[in-house]
Amino acid sequence: MEPMTIREILTAVNGRILxxxxxxxxELGRVETDSRTIHEGSLFIPLSGERFDGHAYIASALEGGAAACFTQRERESYLPGKCYIKVEHTQRALRELAKYYKKKFEIPVVAVTGSVGKTTTKDMVAAVLGERYKVLKTEGNLNTDIGTCITLFRLTREHEIAVLEMGMNHPGEIEVMSAIAEPDVCLITNIGDSHIEHLGSRENILKAKCEIFSHAKPYCTAVLNGDDELLRTLADTLDGSRAGHILWVGGRPGLDYTADHLVSDGKSNLHCEVITPHMTCEVDIPALGSHMIYPTLMAAAAAERFGVSAEEFRRGVLHFAPTKMRMNILQREEDITILNDTYNANPQSMRAAVEVLSKSHGERKVAVLGDMFELGALAPALHAGIGSYLGKAGVDTLVAVGELAKNIYDAARDAMVPEVHYCATKEEALPVLAQVVKPHTTILVKASRGMAFEELVEYLKGLTKEA
Structure with missing residues (x-):
């Protein structure tokens, strides 16, 4: 972060010193929201949630080295030499300060949202653009409005472009992030069932995702999945007042960016030919699954938007590395492969992961699947749909874990999956996993974040040796 003076901060958030x-x-050289990791000379912004109030930690943050803080209310006492800035609402002030700070840098912003594949697409776009530019990108799970602010405060004069991931659970959240970032390029990967419990329908999910355009730069570029039927409806409604140019990507003939001649080695790589309005380029994608054409094609569209050459694009794809727990491929001895896709799950990403498993090189294919959250009344049917798909995909063994996963188990059994196990808890699953881990096996592990299935991955790693 480039230092900001107290004077600048007061102007940015309309604050006053108490x-x-x-x-x-x-000058303050860092903005922080966690009192436990305070650095010397920083600005501490206390945030409040359902179970905590950051104002309770103002004193400890200042004693720990912070030079200043925001506060929504008067204090009973003030530490000498520290600056207390009164604001109406600390989280809103955080957003106002991030927007002010971002405007200090004349760099373009690429914003990424969608139901499935946001993080993978963000990482792929950043890898490709990184072959020519110094890129700032969203790290980890910082895809909320607070995370967007934290990411933007990492901007320095060295950065030339920013790639930001925008997630949401409820309407209005992406609009807030769009207002902070004011993107030049907006990517929407697809419209699925994620968070349908809160939004009610996929049509409402589409509306929420389209908030990404609400504060985009005039005549921004929209990059959309042309194979997604709901996104295709934007062809007529997303006029020049919201997007200056729409680029369509996917496998459907006639799109602007397509991929052909897909060949997978079943272990770690997908080879394909990328066809764009300006080039035809053969690329090796260091990942599995035909769905990987979508982040690759979106990266191609972003690359051409910012003048990245075909060779730079090819190298960038090759340098792509997925975020932790996003279909990480763990090669073990005795030809055992663990597919760690435990970061999160929804029906679309679960099917894509099962497809990767079905096309893997392993002689035996084992799916360790758990609950998918925030699906509301549709949850039983959507879980059952995954179980039925396991039968079509030729999976040999299912280990279903969790209350909702019982629907996966029942449907998989009906779909004649050869070996099915149901475990109510992760603890019950451990002896079952020990039983199904055998040589020449590929094991997919996937569930929603709240299931913490990375613990099962660690257990599987303990049962096997690194290759």
Whole structure:
């Protein structure tokens, strides 16, 4: 972060100093929201949630080295030499400050949203653009409005472009992020069933995802999945007032960006030919699954938008590395492969992961699947759909874990999956996993974040040796 003075911060958030602090030219070199990891000379912004109030940690943050803090209310006492800035609402002030800070840098922003594949697409776009530019990208799970602010505060004069991931659970959340980032390029990967419990329908999910355009730059570029029927409806409604140019990607003939001649080695690589309005380029994608053409094609569209050459694009795809727990391929001895896709799950991503498993090189294919959350009344049917798909995909063994996963188990059994196990808890699953781990086996592990299935991956790693 480039330092900001107290004077700048007061202007950005319309704040006022509560105590007798007078050094308005004091520079602060970091913005922080966690009092446990405070750095010297930082600005501490206390946030409030359902179970906590960050105002309770103001004193410890200042004593720990923070030079200033935001606060929504008067304090009973003030530490000497520290600056207390009164704001109406600390989280809103955080957003206002991030927007102000971002405007100090004349760099373009690529914003990525969608129901499935946001993180993979963000990582792929950043890898490709990184062959020519110094890229700032969203790290980890910082795809909320607070995370967007934290990411933007990492901007320095060295950065030339930013790639931001935008997630949501409820309407209005992406609009807030769009207002902060003001993107130049907007990517929507697809419209699925994620968070349908809160939004009610896929049509409402589409509306929420389209909030990404609400504060985009005039005549921004939209990059959309042309194989997604709901996104295709935007062809007529997303006019020039919201997007200056729409680029369509996918496998359907006639799209702007397509892929052909897909060949997978079943272990770690997918080879294909990328066809764009300006080039035809053979690429090796260091990942599995035909769905990987979508992040690759979206990266191609972003690359051409910013003048990245075909050779730079090819190298960038090759340098792509997925975020932790996003279909990480773990090669073990005795020809055992663990597919760690435990970061999150929804019906679309679960099917894509099962497809990867079905096309893997392993002689035996084992799916360790758990509950998918936030699906509301549709949850039983959507879980059952995964179980039925396991039968069509030729999976040999299912280990279903969790209350909702019982629907996967029942449907898989009806679909004649040869070996099916149901475990109510992860603890019950451990002896079952020990039983199904055998040589020449590929094991997919996937569930929603709340299931913490990375614990099962660690157990499987303990049963096997690294190759």
């Amino acid at each position: 105590n007798d602090f007078t050094d308005l030219d004091l």
